[in-house]
Amino acid sequence: MAKVWEDSELRLSADVLVIGGGPSGTWAALTAATNGSKVILVDKGYCGTSGATAPSGTGVWYIKPDEQLREEARQSRYLLGGKLAEVPWMNRVLDRTYENMNKLGAWGYPFPKDDNGDPYKRGLQGPEYMKLMRKLVQKAGVQILDHSPVLELLADEHGVGGATGVRTQSGQTWTVRAGAVVIATGGCAFLSKALGTNVLTGDGYLLAAEAGADFSGMEFSNAYAICPTFSSVTKTAYYRYASFYYEDGTIVEGAGSQRGRSIIARNLLQGRQVYASLDQAPEDIRPLLRVNQTNFFLPFDRLGIDPFKDKFPVTLRLEGTVRGTGGIRIIDEQCSTIVPGLYAAGDAATRELICGGFTGGGSHNAAWAMSSGSFAGEGASKFARDLGDRASNRQLKSVSTTTFAKAGGSEDKGKTAEAIRAVQEEVTPYDRNLFRTQEGLASSITRLDGLWTDLRERTTTLDLQGVRHREATAMTATARWMYNTAQVRTETRGMHKREDYPTLDDSQRYRLISGGLDQVWTQKAEVSKEAVTP
Amino acid sequence: MIELVSESKCVECNLCVSVCPTNVFDRGEHGIPVIARQSDCQTCFMCELYCPADALYVAADAEGPTAVSEALLDEQGLLGGYREKVGWGKGRKPVAEHPYMYELAKRTAIG
Numbered sequence: 001m002a003k004v005w006e007d008s009e010l011r012l013s014a015d016v017l018v019i020g021g022g023p024s025g026t027w028a029a030l031t032a033a034t035n036g037s038k039v040i041l042v043d044k045g046y047c048g049t050s051g052a053t054a055p056s057g058t059g060v061w062y063i064k065p066d067e068q069l070r071e072e073a074r075q076s077r078y079l080l081g082g083k084l085a086e087v088p089w090m091n092r093v094l095d096r097t098y099e100n101m102n103k104l105g106a107w108g109y110p111f112p113k114d115d116n117g118d119p120y121k122r123g124l125q126g127p128e129y130m131k132l133m134r135k136l137v138q139k140a141g142v143q144i145l146d147h148s149p150v151l152e153l154l155a156d157e158h159g160v161g162g163a164t165g166v167r168t169q170s171g172q173t174w175t176v177r178a179g180a181v182v183i184a185t186g187g188c189a190f191l192s193k194a195l196g197t198n199v200l201t202g203d204g205y206l207l208a209a210e211a212g213a214d215f216s217g218m219e220f221s222n223a224y225a226i227c228p229t230f231s232s233v234t235k236t237a238y239y240r241y242a243s244f245y246y247e248d249g250t251i252v253e254g255a256g257s258q259r260g261r262s263i264i265a266r267n268l269l270q271g272r273q274v275y276a277s278l279d280q281a282p283e284d285i286r287p288l289l290r291v292n293q294t295n296f297f298l299p300f301d302r303l304g305i306d307p308f309k310d311k312f313p314v315t316l317r318l319e320g321t322v323r324g325t326g327g328i329r330i331i332d333e334q335c336s337t338i339v340p341g342l343y344a345a346g347d348a349a350t351r352e353l354i355c356g357g358f359t360g361g362g363s364h365n366a367a368w369a370m371s372s373g374s375f376a377g378e379g380a381s382k383f384a385r386d387l388g389d390r391a392s393n394r395q396l397k398s399v400s401t402t403t404f405a406k407a408g409g410s411e412d413k414g415k416t417a418e419a420i421r422a423v424q425e426e427v428t429p430y431d432r433n434l435f436r437t438q439e440g441l442a443s444s445i446t447r448l449d450g451l452w453t454d455l456r457e458r459t460t461t462l463d464l465q466g467v468r469h470r471e472a473t474a475m476t477a478t479a480r481w482m483y484n485t486a487q488v489r490t491e492t493r494g495m496h497k498r499e500d501y502p503t504l505d506d507s508q509r510y511r512l513i514s515g516g517l518d519q520v521w522t523q524k525a526e527v528s529k530e531a532v533t534p
Numbered sequence: 535m536i537e538l539v540s541e542s543k544c545v546e547c548n549l550c551v552s553v554c555p556t557n558v559f560d561r562g563e564h565g566i567p568v569i570a571r572q573s574d575c576q577t578c579f580m581c582e583l584y585c586p587a588d589a590l591y592v593a594a595d596a597e598g599p600t601a602v603s604e605a606l607l608d609e610q611g612l613l614g615g616y617r618e619k620v621g622w623g624k625g626r627k628p629v630a631e632h633p634y635m636y637e638l639a640k641r642t643a644i645g
């Protein structure tokens with residue numbers, strides 16, 4: 001498919017380049033364009049259907065500006081998250097989410113009505129929301145390149161100034177030069193097929209690290225969701241209505257959706273299949289459940305299963321950092337990274353600031369995506385404007401760790417698939433990632449380091465095969481940041497569980513910053529001690 | 535996984551080729567798209583939602599292919615069933631504004 005790339009290369013320039021077209025990327029693009037910047041948005045898939053929000057319904061942390069309601073909202077995850085969230089950030093995100101949700105209503109999102117006939121704004125249906133975001137972004141004059149994954153960032157002494165990639169449907173390569181770049185590539189679910197997440201392979205983390213950025217909270221990366229064994233639909237909320245059974249019909253004691261997930265995992269580890277049935281759901285709310293999360297029921301309906309009566313086998317599917325909280329470290333209110341010209345938003349950025357070490361499902365992520373997206377859009381727009389004339393004659397170079405050959409070249413398909421399987425073997429098993437131990441982490445790190453060296457030494461091509469190679473490299477890098485920080489945090493806090501240190505250690509109430517490519521490093525950083533009043 | 539492109543229903547708009555996030559389809563030589571990389575399918579149901587002709591069927595199983603028969607799916611009303619429930623497409627009311635959305639939140643505090 002790859003042609004001689006000089007001939008087919010698409011060359012564009014803009015003030016702001018946004019990488020990723022989920023909620024955070026579209027809010028970044030829309031905000032930057034509204035602030036007068038020329039914006040290009042590139043997506044690996046299709047802006048509007050791609051990423052974790054598009055196929056799901058999401059609850060949103062939308063709280064009216066009433067001090068008591070806000071206080072309750074701040075407290076809701078503070079302890080669960082191990083007291084790592086920060087009050088000023090929660091306040092900014094609550095304010096911006098409130099503002100953005102109201103804008104969505106004004107722009108035509110079809111909110112349902114409450115008892116007073118006012119729009120009820122605590123949730124968004126993914127397909128509807130992302131269709132609207134695509135439309136708004138286009139109306140604002142943003143140029144969208146779909147099916148155009150980024151492969152490398154470009155930078156010079158002023159900072160990051162663009163990216164290159166490939167258009168997977170035509171084989172054409174592309175380069176965008178830009179004053180500033182926003183990474184909004186989502187999290188990393190390691191190709192687990194959890195709903196909508198197979199485009200999320202940690203690419204943005206790798207791109208950021210190559211440019212010199214660092215991370216925060218990568219130990220909070222072990223999210224698993226309850227899911228029927230025969231399905232991709234990882235929505236755990238409704239399992240609060242579930243009873244869990246063994247094959248013989250006896251109850252699995254202590255299993256549940258919030259705190260009982262570990263018990264399910266331990267049974268599955270021992271080779272005992274666990275079954276669920278939503279038989280606890282009161283009869284009268286069943287029709288309401290069906291409407292609220294239409295696609296939760298889709299797999300059951302297709303297989304002729306009545307989830308309210310029948311027992312069906314369940315598993316825990318890895319969602320990694322998508323419903324974890326770690327990501328690229330943010331250093332100011334514009335969502336800047338430590339690298340000039342580089343901004344991060346949504347799942348790609350750390351969410352520790354608003355939910356500490358725990359998010360799971362429900363509202364904080366969606367709020368963070370839309371507010372951090374608009375903060376980053378403002379920041380990137382201003383950075384590009386401040387560059388002024390300097391923008392036009394920059395000497396940009398690739399900062400990638402991968403060596404790309406222009407065309408033809410090596411037949412690495414089998415090797416890439418092997419590498420992907422190898423990373424998955426380190427991060428998928430519950431007894432490695434969910435239940436962590438010093439021994440397990442150390443042995444994984446040794447193998448992952450070997451895999452990293454191996455991937456890094458390989459030359460790859462500027463085509464779909466190169467995209468896969470980069471995904472494998474990004475997943476390997478992500479796993480190394482995850483496990484190196486997990487090794488240092490010798491306690492159980494937030495979603496990070498250490499079998500060998502099962503309790504929270506008050507003296508470890510700090511952030512763990514990590515980074516590095518060939519040499520991964522971690523260090524401790526202060527967390528704001530302004531506590532949420534209990 | 536994606537299992538079916540109905541040749542009789544497809545109107546060759548190629549929307550599925552555009553919207554599939556993981557690029558599973560190829561444009562067909564004679565118009566009707568082909569499922570070219572089925573194993574890349576992440577079972578997100580988005581192509582089915584966007585297909586204006588109810589010509590696609592995504593089976594529930596995310597791990598491997600499922601044998602399906604178009605006639606049987608048709609008979610069971612499964613083709614286009616998801617679009618209908620979500621209220622997607624011209625002339626339909628989006629489920630997003632269904633009164634039950636609020637009703638459930640009011641009754642249970644999850645939404």
Ligand SMILES: Cc1cc2nc3c(=O)[nH]c(=O)nc-3n(C[C@H](O)[C@H](O)[C@H](O)COP(=O)(O)OP(=O)(O)OC[C@H]3O[C@@H](n4cnc5c(N)ncnc54)[C@H](O)[C@@H]3O)c2cc1C
Nearest residue numbers: 020022023024044051052053059150186346347363365366
């Ligand atoms: C099943 C499920 C249910 C959820 N429910 C809730 C909920 O109820 N409430 C809540 O708050 N949160 C929920 N979440 C989490 C929420 O979906 C995410 O936090 C949110 O989607 C993050 O938005 P984002 O824009 O950062 O990333 P995404 O929506 O994941 O978008 C990332 C985009 O980047 C693109 N991309 C990736 N790599 C590249 C590359 N190399 N080049 C170009 N583009 C690239 C992808 O194609 C994708 O379009 C849920 C998640 C899942 C999986």
Ligand code: SF4
Nearest residue numbers: 544545547548550585
């Ligand atoms: S979206 Fe439907 S009608 Fe259009 S090409 Fe695909 S299958 Fe055919």
Ligand code: SF4
Nearest residue numbers: 554575576578579581
């Ligand atoms: S279900 Fe999703 S991944 Fe599979 S073919 Fe359809 S759009 Fe593509």
